[in-house]
Amino acid sequence: MIFCILLLASLPEPSGSEVNPATCRYPLGMHEGTIRDEDITASSQWYDSTGPQYARLQREEGDGAWCPAGLLQPEDVQFLQIDLHKLFFITLIGTQGRHARATGKEFARAYRIDYSRNGERWISWKDRQGRKVIQGNIDTYDVVLKDLRPPIIARFVRVIPVTELPMTVCMRVELYGCVWYDGLASYSIPEGGTIAAPGFPIVYLNDSTYDGYQERRHLYGGLGQLTDGVLGLDDFTQSHQYRVWPGYDYVGWKNESFSTGFVEMEFQFDRPRNFTSMKVHCNNMFSKGVKIFQKVECLFKPRLIADWEPEPVGVATVLDDKNPSARFVTVPLNQHVGKAVLCRFYFADTWMMISEISFQSDMESVNPILVTAATSTTDALETAYNVTEGSWETTSSVTSTWIGEKADDSNTSILVGCLVAIILLLLLIIIIILWKQYVQKRLEKAPRRILEEDATVRLSFYSYTIANNQTQIHQSNPTYERAFPLDLEYHQPTTLLHKLPELSQSAEDSVCSGDYAEPDLTKSTPHQGFQNNVPHYAETDIVHLQGVTGNNMYAVPALTVDSLTKKDISVGEFPRQQLRLKEKLGEGQFGEVHLCEADGLLEFLGVPSTEFTHQPVLVAVKMLRSDVNKTARNDFLKEIKIMSRLKNPNIIRLLGVCVHDDPLCMITEYMENGDLNQFLSQREIYSKFAISNNIPCVSYSNLLYMATQIASGMKYLASLNFVHRDLATRNCLVGNNYTIKIADFGMSRNLYSGDYYRIQGRAVLPIRWMAWESILLGKFTTASDVWAFGVTLWEMFILCKEQPYSLLSDEQVIENTGEFFRSQGRQIYLSQTPLCPNPVFDLMLKCWSRDIKDRPTFDMIHHFLLEQMESNI
Template identity: 30%
Template structure:
């Protein structure tokens, strides 16, 4: 405070009598600023809560507090005779400090001049601290303060233990600091930082110690002779050994399990049982247990203690780590910092820059005399090859010269699909420079023209198959095949829920603008292009959590796709149902790439409406959370009670929108959302699955027009897919979207929507609600939202935040207990 290492913006207060003169920024000890201290607005009396707060912006060890009254160049008379301390640690709540003797009140000042330093035993580990002045009689107080401490480098965030079995007659051997930190939460076990990490090693035995804050103990009667303590650190560290200061029998068994993610623990047979225990006896029963960890990497350490005596006591735990030239991030990935090479690299780059500047100047000078000749030669030879797809499905090739491009610059947009009306066809730029008219002519006469099949869609789906809930879409045929007839204009088929032809007014509203090209952003687009298979699978899996295949027991098969198969499995260390998704053919590089991409994306996901990913084994099998009731489509077909309840269906759509909102916030485009890829648990909890990244297999009936025609994938195309999925769910999944249309007809319909050509086919809504009822009003408003999701102008579609907020408000009176009044069957065990 005095040195101003803590800025004014880090010092706040509950109130100030006058902010400019006695605000918290003036509370620096031994400093006369403005009126010379912080003074709260109200007088202090018994029961008042006024405070000055210091935010450190990172966790600190606070070993002392120094206070001083307001001198004010001789005019001040105010000081705090007593005060309380509250502190806050990241992820915790505000906790009232209590010293080792159990006292909360700290003695403050007796005049306005003298600075009084109070040491804190145990020290406070926290990121924020509050000083709360206290007085039994009403009085005016002012304070100047100083915080004594240093940065917290040990990295221990918290430990978790149980206080059951810690009472011994009149003596209480529970972790009192931990209990106070969890007062508002209640229950057992307790979590935080307490006696085991206060820096105090007891030198007397528990029965002779006069202090009740030296030892933590458990009796064998209530604990069964077994105690477990879990330690969590802020990052993965390299541990060399652990030291436990204990009192009890040397026959105590200690087991240590380690984990990098807190879910799967390695060395489950325990390091201690393999290496033995190094005992350093101080006095009978009082000794130190040292456990070597051999520079093992971990972020979570679980210590299991088994004792035979009636009581076992522990005073302090110390963790020793090795110094590394590497840092390890939260996912366990090592990043090498070669600081010693930075200066050399900078020097080399500077010299290289100077050298390149000299070369550049020489080249400019030499080429100046040849500029006109070069320019003339370039203008006569540079052309662009454009491949077009005519309305009859046949490809056509056009050469555009530079002059043509200058007259029509909108033709060329780089390697993107565009939707210009050039001779009634959709075009894609495929070419570059041509060297002569001969080479240009040859490019036209090739038997196999350049392909536009950058994306594949499935044929009309059949749901009479026995595909499992985790299976992939069926094998597919190319989207823009040459067999699509150009004369398709009417479709005589009659679906169960007939599509409607949009009116002229709705077409004008829905097709205000035509997207000219996909926008470039940092989104992770799920397009099926630019896939490289040069990187080995082992290199690509370096940042993905690993699970040993020896910990996995495969059981019943529940699903099968084109390239993968799904089995229910048991995974040691995961305390909930799991399944494993593995390749049918391990030599299929395309399938392997898709599975790796899915694993990378899922490993970075953490949301209640996204399926949980636990890791990948050596055979590239993805260990996933197993949802007990299967896909939303299969679930609704099995559950007529849920299917007939409109609020339950809206509840399902709300959860899907919540998961998609999370993907939107993470700038990840799903690309193939449908009820088939949304899974359900028995409590009607829905999670989104099959996030396969840039190797997805899109679904035609759920894809936006710009995705079908322009290969443009964005969050707005996901909104279109959500609208189609919500339409299907709200109709009970009884009808497939556009079930009366073939793939070719769907493609032409998408082209008409983009080109604003009537007629276009839209999905119809059917409802059994009476038009005067509140249910019909809710239904109608929900349908209007879904229609907005199908706007041909992507900028006019809502985002997922808006969708989720709307559905949440519409379904606030939803009762899960009522919806689950009937039993929901689960997948077979």
């Protein structure tokens, strides 16, 4: 079998792009040494012992790092260059300073990246907001990993340290990604269009990450969103990405902009290839005039200077007017050979939108069994080996000769035998898997895996340990492991695993208030809700409010509300005609949230008359749709009664209601500076550089002050046994002088739709902020709010520039909760951010304790943050 594998490995390797950025995260060889010393160069070096060959992450050779010569000036461009020898899809970069066994003190606080695919044209990387500078290290030892969003496709990479003041800088580096098997070096397409409809957000369908040139509304010589590995959603106005504009995932064109009736795209590759097929991911939201292309025709040429072949390869698609889902369309290319492909996509409706294009091909290689008589050097380089026919094909009829036919026959027989053996082995594995799934179904009635695909992933490149208040990063097992928290192979505790099919529904429907003890899974209590000795945590006397925007803000102990009517509402009826709509903040299943101006509100609230009393006040108005059922109306009135009980300076206040007529409304405070997520994401940390360049900024003291207020508000809710269930920066509003009030508008806003995950079409949950027991057991308590506070604190100390667990897909986040449950040391924690000091990060880690009894209370958190504020004065 080993001989079979070696023989198969000698064949040309197939190319299949469809790269997945979430799993394309292999170290490319700086640490391991597979990138050779001669492939690492630099613009300068201080000494021979600080040369570029010592810029290897987590290695201590020489003097411990690469250091450019002299003091680095703010205007200097010194770089470390890495030659990967072929194209790679690069998703992540890790950096370190010069530790040199505790004798070094130099590191790069910031850097930027230039890259090239051919060594001639260099491109400066920038993120989706157009920023080029990446935050680097805060000390000499710790590894700082940064995602490249968007990822880059390159052979050459330059890491360029950046500084605000003259200083000595040293760096160690690792690149992460995978081989770009697709081989696509550039594509040229028309510029994307824009959809602008009155009353709706503008939808931008341009290729916003394209790294080539633009001339006369045409893009040339680069790569962009069509090769970034991100597939667009069914609704083209929504996105996988965090805080981007509508239409971001797609490049789209309007039919009337093209007199020819088609969009023409040209693709150029790194070498001649034998093409099997092309896969195109298209939107099909036909209700908005978007359909997959009607047909496509492709032409080929073997060399860039040659003419296009006269006969196109074409295929007509089967149009679908019933299923609006986005989908892949596979176009057979019939083993045509070329270094460039020209495809014409014909419109089937008003719009055509594409999010990803990939090519499947056989990569060319020289086979020692063959001797080719080439008439010219150029033709010899363009020769293509046809694997399926076992012969050489050339674009200029170059003749081919077999040598050693008997040896070839022998190799062919061995190859066929190996293939048959491997096929039989695969069939046996498939039968075993199917039998295992059958047994699982019989055991579980309604089986469900956390992941929708049986994908193998490694959740973390690094494990984090805390020792002497220092965060240390250690590389974990480099092999990819399968980690299913609900897999039958995990037997402890058995009873929980056999009953988890009900948990996704439980996560939607069950809430609980107050602290609780760690469940004892060894005792058997009949009829506790979960069978097989697993206790049922959802209390029967809990009020479940649907609310306007989804599940309500707070889960609370049951009130006597069976006969609740309008007379139970303790706030006044505000005149509806004194509300002026300014902006729609969001909407949910049963209603909408609007930003309004309220005339005479201060008088209505009994504020003593001054010259400002008559000025309008900004408020948020939750409005229930008039056509909802009786249950939704009663839930809305219950939510009003609960909200009217909350009296705390750090909790959003209910100011008034409009319940005499439809639509029913509740009027709450709204803060001048919007939500905390947007507030912080638009700012940088306080520095002389930010001040001198008029960049809005916040200080470390400001962050501590705002965090203390959030803790104070949550301490108040905990004293009432109220459970928020959706604590995050998006649900904290910011007023003047950095005042904070906790609210619940986040779920209703389209801006934050990417923060919520829909479980099997039912529950919509903020899983990246939720404790493991909330996701797996449906248990929401003050302790789970403490977990969410830790994530909220992490958001604040990264200035909301990144979504929590941004390296993981939603399914992998859920899978990680299973690792917390099993507590075998494989769970991932959010990493310490450059702005976050060790004491605050230690607090976060305590909030994420596996055992609930080990998490601090909000009273303890509030006291700790007050001490941090006092010590920072």
